[in-house]
Amino acid sequence: MEPRPAAPRPRLCDSLGADQTPSASTLNAARAEARPAGRRAPAVAAVLPAGGSGERMGVPTPKQFCPVLERPLISYTLQALERVCWIKDIVVAVTGENMEAMKCIIQKYQHQRISLVEAGVTRHRSIFNGLKALAEDQPDSKLSKPEVVIIHDAVRPFVEEDVLLKVVTAAKEYGAAGAIRPLVSTVISPSADGCLDHSLERARHRASEMPQAFLFDVIYEAYQQCSDYDLEFGTECLQLALKYGHIKAKLVEGSPDLWKVTYKRDLYAAESIIKERISQHICLVMDTKDENHVGHRLEEVLKDALNHVKVTSRLPCHTGRDLDQIMSEQCYSYVCVNVMTSDFEEIRKLVDMLEESNLSILYPVVVISVYFLDYKSVPFDQKMENLMQIREYAKEVKKRNILLCGLLIYYPQDEQKLQESLRQGATIIATLIKERNSGLVGQLLVA
């Protein structure tokens, strides 16, 4: 199953308690075999190099600041790390010219436990600056030296707690550890004339990915000893630990999502992954308890059409207190089925609750207001006049990252035609949720 998207606020702390280090129970539960029970949990910090210019991306904005669903990429990586409450400090290396932008990102998305340092001209120099900030000998530093330090690229947003735990646990035991993946292509070595010299046996090699973790003293001493050449041209921190600390890093199998956003296409891939993750749960808010009403048939058709998605239904906001519960489970998609009314009262209540929940700070929340087009109940022109107000209201709530659209479902007497309308309605709902297209905000679609 796909992992859930990162929570807006760190949730794991609740189960770990106030202590900011991994408790013995958590570590042991996850890695009983790797870490003998009863040993003290290490103090852990993370360094994120974020000072590159993203040349290979080919856009003027450094890739870590490129928007993905209108939020800078680096914010996703920070979110992924800060929800791991046993990581005490997160040190981010950014260039002087991006320092203010970075501070704004931290404030806007309410990131926590972040300290900023000036980046260097190469990735190794940026990491070294981050490590220096964590070292004991820094005057006036609020940071304390950790036992283990994680190094993770700011442009790898999908890092999960389990792999962080694995590299930290292995670093404590071996001194250094890093995530690896099987090679996608074979690595070959060309000769000076541009011809094949030899090729490496693919099965015997691995791609080195991030995160990596080190005993702090091991990697800090390695950086202190390393040459200008290493700092200028090196690409591998594990190699520095080997060369200067004689530490053979433990290699840990990582997930495919650990890849580094490097080219423009990677931004599209990242966006697709995020959209898919936040579209796995849909909440239907019904304004009728009547089991025979067509609203419930829409729910059935939707469940059939989206059989991999969790669909839950609730009564309206004023009676259904458990909507709070759904929001706390990070549900980012709501379908309000208005059977009894053609006004926006219920939508307004739902939007207010969403705002209070802070859900839309991190991800766009989709709200679809569904109305049944039953010519008999209210004169059509009067109903339309009411519904057209959605445009203005949707514009207003878009500012809060809530994407509101209306959907009219044709409700004829003929059973077959009704079934077709419901199916079309379900397809439109599924598309709006999956695509989260802000261009459709305020539109009244017809099924």
Ligand SMILES: Nc1ccn([C@@H]2O[C@H](COP(=O)(O)OP(=O)(O)OP(=O)(O)O)[C@@H](O)[C@H]2O)c(=O)n1
């Ligand atoms: N002087 C540098 C160069 C790179 N990085 C960071 O190191 C990570 C991985 O590097 P890479 O993918 O090479 O990033 P860029 O150098 O920005 O990309 P490119 O090589 O395409 O220019 C990124 O988070 C990048 O911001 C850094 O902190 N300081």
Ligand SMILES: O=C(CO)[C@H](O)[C@H](O)COP(=O)(O)O
């Ligand atoms: O994978 C890595 C280390 O093993 C790093 O992400 C990689 O070294 C970044 O370097 P580059 O700038 O060359 O992409």
